[in-house]
Amino acid sequence: NLQDKLDRAFKVLKGQGSITEINVAETMKEIRKALLDADVNYKTAKTFTDDVKLKALGENVLTSISPGQLLTKIMNDELTSLMGGTVTDLETSKNPTVILIAGLNGAGKTTFSGKLANYLREKKGKKPLLVAGDVYRPAAVDQLQVLGEQVQVPVYVNRESTDPIAIAKEGVDEAKRNGHNVVIIDTAGRLAIDEALMKEITAVKDATQPHEILFVVDAMTGQDAVNTAKTFNDRLDFTGVVLTKLDGDTRGGAALSIKSVVNKPIKFIGTGEKMEALDVFYPDRMASRILGMGDVVSLVERAQQQFDERQAAELQKKIRKNKFDFNDFKTQIQQIKKMGNMKDLMGMIPGVGKAIKDVEIDDNAFKPIEAIIDSMTPFERENPDAIDTKRRMRIAKGSGTDVNEVNKLMKQFADMRKVMKQMSNPGMAAKMMRNMP
Numbered sequence: 001n002l003q004d005k006l007d008r009a010f011k012v013l014k015g016q017g018s019i020t021e022i023n024v025a026e027t028m029k030e031i032r033k034a035l036l037d038a039d040v041n042y043k044t045a046k047t048f049t050d051d052v053k054l055k056a057l058g059e060n061v062l063t064s065i066s067p068g069q070l071l072t073k074i075m076n077d078e079l080t081s082l083m084g085g086t087v088t089d090l091e092t093s094k095n096p097t098v099i100l101i102a103g104l105n106g107a108g109k110t111t112f113s114g115k116l117a118n119y120l121r122e123k124k125g126k127k128p129l130l131v132a133g134d135v136y137r138p139a140a141v142d143q144l145q146v147l148g149e150q151v152q153v154p155v156y157v158n159r160e161s162t163d164p165i166a167i168a169k170e171g172v173d174e175a176k177r178n179g180h181n182v183v184i185i186d187t188a189g190r191l192a193i194d195e196a197l198m199k200e201i202t203a204v205k206d207a208t209q210p211h212e213i214l215f216v217v218d219a220m221t222g223q224d225a226v227n228t229a230k231t232f233n234d235r236l237d238f239t240g241v242v243l244t245k246l247d248g249d250t251r252g253g254a255a256l257s258i259k260s261v262v263n264k265p266i267k268f269i270g271t272g273e274k275m276e277a278l279d280v281f282y283p284d285r286m287a288s289r290i291l292g293m294g295d296v297v298s299l300v301e302r303a304q305q306q307f308d309e310r311q312a313a314e315l316q317k318k319i320r321k322n323k324f325d326f327n328d329f330k331t332q333i334q335q336i337k338k339m340g341n342m343k344d345l346m347g348m349i350p351g352v353g354k355a356i357k358d359v360e361i362d363d364n365a366f367k368p369i370e371a372i373i374d375s376m377t378p379f380e381r382e383n384p385d386a387i388d389t390k391r392r393m394r395i396a397k398g399s400g401t402d403v404n405e406v407n408k409l410m411k412q413f414a415d416m417r418k419v420m421k422q423m424s425n426p427g428m429a430a431k432m433m434r435n436m437p
């Protein structure tokens with residue numbers, strides 16, 4: 001009804017619940033920069049900011065929380081869903097479940113193998129077996145044996161052999177013989193991707209038929225991590241990603257890029273060298289982490305504030321002087337109507353239409369109000385107090401409405417001015433804000 005429309009006009013006027021195209025575009029540009037700084041690749045950052053922009057504009061009038069918060073929430077949700085939405089569990093139901101570990105040298109495969117064995121034994125009550133499949137460096141076998149001892153998980157080793165495929169198979173047989181329900185096969189990496197490595201790891205895969213193939217990658221390598229992930233996935237079709245070295249303030253942007261480029265779930269993150277430094281990957285937590293990086297949140301708020309302040313300051317001045325008039329009122333109505341057009345536009349985007357279908361912006365509802373304002377003289381528009389009974393009757397006639405409707409509008413306008421005057425008093429405004437939903 002009309003009261004709702006006026007309420008909404010009032011909210012828009014106060015800069016609440018409105019995110020305009022200008023400030024969203026500006027803000028998104030800044031956010032895109034921040035994401036690129038956080039190692040998110042360009043295409044992902046662009047797609048992300050475009051999506052957020054559409055959603056932000058779509059939610060224009062849906063809510064009365066502050067636009068900065070709204071935008072941050074939209075971004076958080078969008079990031080979370082980009083990274084898979086929810087936790088993707090590790091398959092461990094087979095007997096034995098075979099887990100193959102793959103990745104470049106120094107990515108953290110051996111360390112992760114130890115951590116995973118520890119996690120499955122301690123947290124999941126499993127009985128794992130580690131398999132030392134890195135045959136090229138004797139030190140690699142020693143490293144895994146030390147870790148195995150540390151986490152109290154046996155390690156299958158065959159120092160006579162230099163055939164990683166045979167060793168992996170032997171390891172699985174050994175697990176079956178000794179009642180291990182999980183087999184974790186650590187493998188050799190290379191300094192960079194080469195054909196021999198890809199052939200070897202593919203052969204190990206074919207020979208052991210793993211239920212999980214986890215690709216381990218160093219989060220600190222940024223853009224390289226994404227390219228490596230893509231190459232490994234094309235050859236191995238892995239089942240999940242492990243992001244290592246996310247301790248301290250390593251930026252989490254790689255998580256977003258990898259997920260969007262290879263479309264495989266990130267299952268674990270490594271957060272340190274110790275065997276306990278392993279976390280299940282939670283998309284929502286990583287979203288907060290990425291948003292926290294480069295201070296994106298405060299960036300949004302600052303951009304938002306500057307815009308709102310400029311717009312609000314002008315109106316505040318008028319309101320304080322009690323100069324808010326019918327010209328301003330008409331501008332506000334036009335602004336609301338523009339949102340109506342926006343709604344139609346947004347409605348054509350799949351998924352968005354449904355979200356905003358309950359927001360009613362009915363142009364016709366404003367017709368009588370606009371007609372009444374149009375029938376006022378410029379003097380009357382600027383001096384609402386001067387509109388007496390005689391003038392009201394003339395306005396009613398000119399606008400094709402009746403004097404009751406004019407009176408009603410005059411009353412609502414007066415009420416609105418009164419509330420606005422109160423709101424322009426800082427103490428009062430704060431009090432009213434607190435009472436808002």
Ligand code: GDP
Nearest residue numbers: 105106107108109110111244245270271272273
């Ligand atoms: P691999 O060659 O892929 O087997 O890599 P390693 O497991 O040997 O790890 C290489 C180096 O990275 C070692 O010094 C590890 O201690 C270190 N490392 C592995 N994971 C992490 C992690 O999550 N955080 C930190 N800070 N260091 C790690």
Ligand code: MG
Nearest residue numbers: 109110134140
């Ligand atoms: Mg290793």
